[in-house]
Amino acid sequence: LSSVDSRRGIATAHLRYSDGMERSGHRRENLTVEEAVRRILLGCQVLPERAASLREARGLVLARDIVAQSPSPRFDTAAMDGYAVQHADVRGASPEQPVHLGVVGSISAGEGTPTAVAPGTANRVMTGAVCPEDADVVIPLELVEFRDDQIVVSQPFPAGTNIRRTGEDIAVGTVVVERGTMLGPAHLAAIAAEGHETIEVFPRPRVAVIATGDELVRPGHALEPGQIWDSNSVMVAALIEQFGGEVVMSGSVPDEPKTVLAVLRREAADGADLIVTIGGASLGDRDVLTELATDAVALECWSIAMKPGKPLVYGQIDGAMVIGLPGNPAAAFVSAIQFLRPAIVTLLGRLDIDPPTIVASATEAIANPGGRRNYLRVTLDLDASGHSARLAGPQNVANLATLSRAEGLLIIPAGIERVEPGARCDVQIIRSL
Ligand code: AMP
Ligand code: MG
Numbered sequence: 001l002s003s004v005d006s007r008r009g010i011a012t013a014h015l016r017y018s019d020g021m022e023r024s025g026h027r028r029e030n031l032t033v034e035e036a037v038r039r040i041l042l043g044c045q046v047l048p049e050r051a052a053s054l055r056e057a058r059g060l061v062l063a064r065d066i067v068a069q070s071p072s073p074r075f076d077t078a079a080m081d082g083y084a085v086q087h088a089d090v091r092g093a094s095p096e097q098p099v100h101l102g103v104v105g106s107i108s109a110g111e112g113t114p115t116a117v118a119p120g121t122a123n124r125v126m127t128g129a130v131c132p133e134d135a136d137v138v139i140p141l142e143l144v145e146f147r148d149d150q151i152v153v154s155q156p157f158p159a160g161t162n163i164r165r166t167g168e169d170i171a172v173g174t175v176v177v178e179r180g181t182m183l184g185p186a187h188l189a190a191i192a193a194e195g196h197e198t199i200e201v202f203p204r205p206r207v208a209v210i211a212t213g214d215e216l217v218r219p220g221h222a223l224e225p226g227q228i229w230d231s232n233s234v235m236v237a238a239l240i241e242q243f244g245g246e247v248v249m250s251g252s253v254p255d256e257p258k259t260v261l262a263v264l265r266r267e268a269a270d271g272a273d274l275i276v277t278i279g280g281a282s283l284g285d286r287d288v289l290t291e292l293a294t295d296a297v298a299l300e301c302w303s304i305a306m307k308p309g310k311p312l313v314y315g316q317i318d319g320a321m322v323i324g325l326p327g328n329p330a331a332a333f334v335s336a337i338q339f340l341r342p343a344i345v346t347l348l349g350r351l352d353i354d355p356p357t358i359v360a361s362a363t364e365a366i367a368n369p370g371g372r373r374n375y376l377r378v379t380l381d382l383d384a385s386g387h388s389a390r391l392a393g394p395q396n397v398a399n400l401a402t403l404s405r406a407e408g409l410l411i412i413p414a415g416i417e418r419v420e421p422g423a424r425c426d427v428q429i430i431r432s433l
Contacts, residue, residue, distance in 0.1 A: 028283075028301045028311075032414075033373060036304055036312060037342050041353070043321050044346040047273065052201045054192055057183050059244055060201040061349035066176045066191050071167030078107075078125040079162040083144060083151050084135035085122045087159040098154040103146070107132070122151050131163050138162035170194075182244075182350050202349035205274055207245040207340075208267035208320075209237050212260055212280040212288050213327065216252035231400065232278045232332050236325065239336045240276070242432060243344040248272060255286040261297065261317075268318035273347055275320050276340060279327030281311040289313045289324040299324070305414055307372045308397040309335035328397040334375045334409060337428060355428045358408075360387035366412065366419045373414040377406035378427060389427050407431050 031039075049063035078084065085101055093099040101122040107114040109128030116133035117123050123132045131138065137157045145152040170176055176194055177187045183201070191199060216230040217223050230252045237247040248270070253263050260277070267275050280288035281301070290313070293299040299315035299322060308331035313324025323339055325332045342353045360380060368374045378389040389410045393402030408427040412419055419425060 028303045030303050030305065032305050033338055036302055036314070036339060037353075040314060040321075040323065040339055040343050041346055043316065044343050046349045047203050047205060047347060049200045050203050051198045053198055054188050054196070057199060057201055058185070058188060060183055060204065062177055062179055062181045062183055062187070063200040063202055063349065065179045066194060066196065066199065068170045068172050068174050068176050068194055070194065071172050072170040072193050073164045073166060073168070076131040076166055077164040078127055078129045078131045078138045079164050080138055080140045081126050082124075082138045082140040082162065083122040084117050084125045084132050084138050084163075085153075086117055086119055086134060087136040087157070089120060090137060090139065090153050090157055093153040093156050095154045098152050100150050100152055102150055105132075136160060136163065180349065180351055182348075182352075202347075204244060204246040205344055205347035206248060206272050207240045207344065208248040208250055208270075208272040208275045209233055209240065209278070210250040210260070210263055210267070210275065211252040211278045212255055213252060214255045214286070216279075218251060232325075232327065232329060235329065236276060236278055236332060236336055236340075239333070240340065240344060243341045244348040244350070245274070245344045255280060255288040257288055257291045260288050261292055264317045264320075264322065268320035272320045274340075274343060275317065275322045276336075277313065277322065277324040278332055279325075281313045281324045281326050283311075304335075305372050306334070306338070307370065307374045309338070309375075310372075312339060329400050330377065330395075330397045330403050333403055337409065337430065338375075357426050357428050358387055359424050360389040360408070360410070360427045361385075362410065362419050362421060362423045362425055363388050363390045364421055366391065366410075368412040368417050368419070371415050371417055374412040375409040375428070376412065377402050378408050378410045379405060380407045380427065380429075387427070389425065 052060060089101060090099055101120060103124055104121045105114060106124035107129045108126040111129060113130055114123060114132040117135040125131065125138055136159045138161065139153060139157060176190045181187055211230050211233045215227050217227045219229045233249060237249060240247050250263055250267060253260050264275055277289055281290060283290060290301055293301050293313060299313055302312045302314060303310055304312050308328065309326055311326050312335060315322045323343065325335045337355055341355055345353060366376060376395055377392045379392045381388045389408060392406040393399065395402065408429050411426045
């Protein structure tokens with residue numbers, strides 16, 4: 001993959017390894033977010049389709065058009081509780097000249113075909129019942145008087161009132177839900193209304209999550225001095241599930257290249273489509289992914305023109321794609337949205353690669369020293385003048401309190417050093433329904 005592109009912007013860094021030696025020749029390529037996404041997407045192929053029940057299909061992508069085999073509604077249907085009558089009988093009804101119609105039968109939803117409505121009569125019908133033949137109006141219960149087995153109609157109704165005609169919603173042969181649609185509740189209903197129980201979808205990609213760091217301990221276990229709980233694994237796993245991936249948790253691995261490589265190989269052998277590592281992607285003494293990338297392993301170190309989340313590792317191990325996120329929580333989060341999400345939604349067969357984004361006005365001045373593209377954690381408000389965004393707290397890359405308050409990521413484009421109050425900015429939405 002790397003050979004596809006020009007090698008502009010390759011920087012050489014000097015790394016001091018844990019063995020104390022300093023080696024050069026390590027390459028860290030400077031990329032924009034767009035270029036990094038483009039390269040990641042080159043390595044993403046939609047997985048072979050499979051059958052799924054409707055109950056497991058929410059959030060999956062339909063692999064084949066669903067074409068209506070039967071009309072909806074399936075029969076002329078009463079749309080309200082009331083009386084089915086012939087339009088000719090009630091066309092001239094008024095308070096001065098009320099029309100009296102004898103009620104000759106009644107039909108509820110689920111009952112078989114009723115007898116036709118004869119002139120001068122009415123049939124009581126419930127919502128969802130088959131509308132009697134020859135009826136062309138259903139008068140709502142509350143708009144007639146009922147006395148002595150008769151209804152008294154004192155107003156006219158247009159023909160067709162409260163009758164849903166066969167096929168008026170979905171005609172036979174029309175595409176009910178298109179291939180490529182990510183299935184939400186309403187799509188599932190439209191497919192179920194056609195009588196399908198199983199459909200063809202693209203499967204969820206299997207995504208392995210590996211946290212790296214000598215300091216990491218699984219939450220729920222005791223800490224020694226200098227250790228911290230691994231909070232990124234669960235966060236990244238939850239994000240992956242929100243993007244539509246199926247997570248395989250590897251837990252945390254010490255900062256030893258051999259061990260990390262062995263885990264990467266094991267996850268690839270176990271069928272991961274994508275392996276996500278967290279941490280060890282920058283230029284520290286024990287940044288294990290960076291160390292691995294210099295060996296005979298198909299991993300590259302990228303330096304992305306963004307903040308937070310500058311370092312990113314990308315490559316392939318034994319047929320699985322590898323994306324290495326930075327370890328600081330906000331950096332891991334922001335990078336996951338920019339790089340993991342496009343990969344996972346593409347593997348899933350979705351076409352909407354870009355994260356959902358709105359425009360909001362900044363409520364305060366925000367400085368962007370350095371001029372990289374900046375993703376700021378903000379809360380959002382909505383009033384008559386539209387959305388406004390407010391910083392959710394200090395924007396330190398390690399700050400989880402700000403991250404957990406945030407509802408969006410406000411983007412300051414590269415090269416813009418300051419945003420003034422009222423400026424209209426793109427904001428990626430990070431909550432979901
Ligand atoms: P790294 O990218 O490995 O240099 O880590 C950067 C910072 O993020 C360090 O303070 C790490 O301790 C922290 N960090 C890395 N991985 C995790 C994790 N899985 N959970 C919580 N903090 C982490
Ligand atoms: Mg680390």
